[in-house]
Amino acid sequence: SSELTQDPAVSVALGQTVRITCQGDSLRYYYATWYQQKPGQAPVLVIYGKDNRPSGIPDRFSGSSSGNTASLTITGAQAEDEADYYCNSRDSRHNHPVFGGGTKLTVL
Amino acid sequence: EVQLVESGGVVVQPGGSLRLSCAASGFTFDEYAMHWVRQAPGKGLEWVSLITWDGGRTYFADSVKGRFTISRDNSKNSLYLQMNSLRPEDTAFYYCAKDVGASGTTHFDYWGQGTLVTVSS
Numbered sequence A: 001s002s003e004l005t006q007d008p009a010v011s012v013a014l015g016q017t018v019r020i021t022c023q024g025d026s027l028r029y030y031y032a033t034w035y036q037q038k039p040g041q042a043p044v045l046v047i048y049g050k051d052n053r054p055s056g057i058p059d060r061f062s063g064s065s066s067g068n069t070a071s072l073t074i075t076g077a078q079a080e081d082e083a084d085y086y087c088n089s090r091d092s093r094h095n096h097p098v099f100g101g102g103t104k105l106t107v108l
Numbered sequence B: 001e002v003q004l005v006e007s008g009g010v011v012v013q014p015g016g017s018l019r020l021s022c023a024a025s026g027f028t029f030d031e032y033a034m035h036w037v038r039q040a041p042g043k044g045l046e047w048v049s050l051i052t053w054d055g056g057r058t059y060f061a062d063s064v065k066g067r068f069t070i071s072r073d074n075s076k077n078s079l080y081l082q083m084n085s086l087r088p089e090d091t092a093f094y095y096c097a098k099d100v101g102a103s104g105t106t107h108f109d110y111w112g113q114g115t116l117v118t119v120s121s
Helices: none
Strands: A009-012 A018-023 A033-037 A044-047 A061-066 A069-074 A083-090 A097-099 A103-107 B003-007 B018-025 B034-039 B045-051 B058-060 B068-073 B078-083 B092-099 B108-111 B115-119
Touching: A009 A018, A018 A083, A018 A103, A044 A061, A044 B108, A069 A083, A083 B045, A097 B045, B003 B092, B018 B034, B018 B092, B018 B115, B034 B078, B034 B108, B045 B068, B045 B078, B045 B092, B058 B068
Parallel strands: A009 A103
Antiparallel strands: A018 A069, A033 A044, A033 A083, A061 A069, A083 A097, A083 A103, B003 B018, B018 B078, B034 B045, B034 B092, B045 B058, B068 B078, B092 B108, B092 B115
16 A cells, blocks of 8 residues: 555546645655656656646646645646646655555546 | 657566566666656556666665566666566556656656556466
C-alpha cells in the first residue's frame, strides 16, 4: 500500500476550480511532486517543489502544502485537463520516491 | 529534444529473466540520475529503481529488491534494468524517467513511452 493517499476520483465542472489532494507523513518534510497522465500516454511533470511549473504547463495549475497534505489546484479546469493525477514524494523509511495511488479527474 | 526510448519488453515465464534498455538523447546523460517506474495495466504508478549520475549508488523498491538490478552506460547514453526471478505481479509497463538532479530527487521531468513486460506461463 502507498504511503501517500489520494482520492480515487474527483470531478469538476468546466471552467471551475478543483483541488486534488495527497496525504502522507513525509509531506510534513518534503514537497509533493505532481504528474498528469492521459490514457495511453506517459506521465507528464506538472508541479514540483513549493509551486514550480515546468515550461509548457499552463499557469492554471498550482501547488500548495499544509501539514501532511499537499494539493494540486486547477483554476478554471479545461476539458483537456481530464486525466489521472499522481503525487509523489520521498518514502519516510527509505528516502526514495513513492507515488500516491492516483486521482482520476473528470471534467463535466 | 529530450528523448527516452525503452525496449526489451516481452512475454516471459514466471521465474525467468529479462533486461530492459532505455536509450537517451537530447541531454547530457551523465549529469542526471535516472529512474525506472512501472505501471500495471489499469493501475497506478510504482517507483522501481534509481541510479545516480555516475552509477555509484542504486536504490530499489522493496517489491523488487534482490531480484532487479539497475545499471547505466554513460558512454552509450543508456540505462538498463536487469529483472530476475520474475513474478506475475511484475507484469507492467516499464518507464524510464530522467531526474532533474544528479543524485536522485522525486522530480522526473522526462519520461519514455514505456515497454510492456508480461510475466505469464
